[in-house]
Amino acid sequence: MKLNRNGILLLDKPKGISSNRALSLVKKIFCPKKAGHAGTLDPLATGILPILFGEATKFAEYGLNSNKRYLAEISLGTKTTTGDSEGEIIEKISFTENVDIKSVLKSFIGEQFQMPPMFSALKYNGIPLYKYAREGQEIARNSRLINIKSIKFISLNNKVLKIDVVCSKGTYIRTLAEDIGKRLGSCAHLSALRRIGIGALEIGQTITIDKLSQLADSSSSFLNDALKPIELFINHWPSVQLVKSNENNFLNGQLIKMFCPSIQDKEECLVRVYGFSNNFLGTGQIIDNKQLRPVRLISKTNFINAYYE
Template identity: 35%
Template sequence: MINGIINVYKEKGYTSHDVVARLRGILHQKKIGHTGTLDPDAEGVLPVCLGKGTKLCGLLTDKRKTYEAVLHLGLDTDTQDISGVVKRECEVRVSQEEVRACMESFVGEQMQIPPMYSALKVKGKKLYELAREGIEVERQPRPVTFYEIRILSMELPFVRFSVTCSKGTYIRTLCHDIGEKLGCMGCMESLLRTRVDRFDIQDSLKLSAIEEKKIQGKLEEAIVSVEEMFADYPAFYAAETFTKMLKNGNAIPAEKPEHTGRVRMYTETGIFVGLYEWQEVKGQYKPVTIFSSPEDFHSAGALQKTT
């Protein structure tokens, strides 16, 4: 089984689920999960977790993301993007300076109302399913953060911009809200995700390229290991007496530890166990997420006997 994360370039027309399904066929393994939905019309970075890496799906979903989008002023659609039905057309009389000032006003913490055409659930039913039935329900605004909004080019009614934002943010809703604030309405013309945490679009691979690497036996080059994902955390090597406790997923006592936050936990022999966090009151490292399995300890033991 392949374990880790692969930086996939999701092409237009694919759903995130489609990407996972294709990868299962290419890699011949079932344990695969994506790290956050991209609309079928959107393109760009989609980190996909493999094997033990699937435990990272939630962690990566929470990370900040960067997009390049095109705002189309003067159009209001039911989906808030260009693929939807046009509800209104407005004349665009705003100046570039007004557009710039308006977009800059969205930087920081905001309250955003999720669109009806989204996968959020209300009473067990997805919003887009209700929308397709012609049903609109009240949605509660949710806090989101725009860390940076940078205009790349402007030829009204089109504005191409880059935005870095928090999890749960809808860029098409941002486009809609900008247009509404300007008084001329707006929708999203296109969307390209350029970064998710450490995963950049320059390093992403289309499914065809991944398949080619698999055929050539070079797939490992494209896999980021689970251990690498925690490279910013210090390493802690537990004494041999605690190996059984680590194998069973228990907390590890420690006296005057050098690192008192989160650490990469290893056995004395160097088996990567997982992410642990120091608990001052109990004087121990408590597991946050464990990535090792009993097989890792057995194989390590066998290796030691033969060396």
């Protein structure tokens, strides 16, 4: 039986399975009516993979648009067909450690254009690029503006460089690894990747598939405890609370007259919106500090402060 679950599960995705496979395994445990994930991780990668249930799927974009933090291991001196350790080695260039690696890493900080790799989930004519790549086809791609917020040196042992990266959405760490290799006068590929942060969310808040299976064997109520609130991605936003008479009007998409002295310095501000009983209703925008415009709303039928039936 499918259950009306609403909330966010922060999964620690294991190595060796795709994000869609991880979603499928979680769905078998939770049996939700609706589910999806926010932020694809390659099979090689591990770490935070948000699984969204029910109403939470409406707010996926807020997670997708957040900065990401990764721990990456880069093998210097070898280039592969895929840009990671799953591909075949196609080039070897000697790497000398007599180079200021920290200065090279620092040169990547800031906005820059990055070319998406062929081995990626980006689509061309509705087909993922990696399917073209597997057939030996090269598709013309446009570079995309990204932002490396920070990049820190951790260690360098046996030509394996470990770094800590905070970056904007759409950043491909495999491409970054290859670019780092080039700037060091060599070549490189990504040998390991772990996502440890999405916005303010941290790896310590996650749960593994094995642990979920154990909870499911104990009691379904334990599974509900693993779910985070629908508004998890935007907990850092300011919030407003409506009087009871305005709840239905807001959920019907109507403008609400209100004055918010706490955010009066911002002409147009996105906010979390709660009902009289502190139920999350959705997101809104304060206009000229006089009106609240609905932006993204939960379903009126799910206007309850719970994550399951």
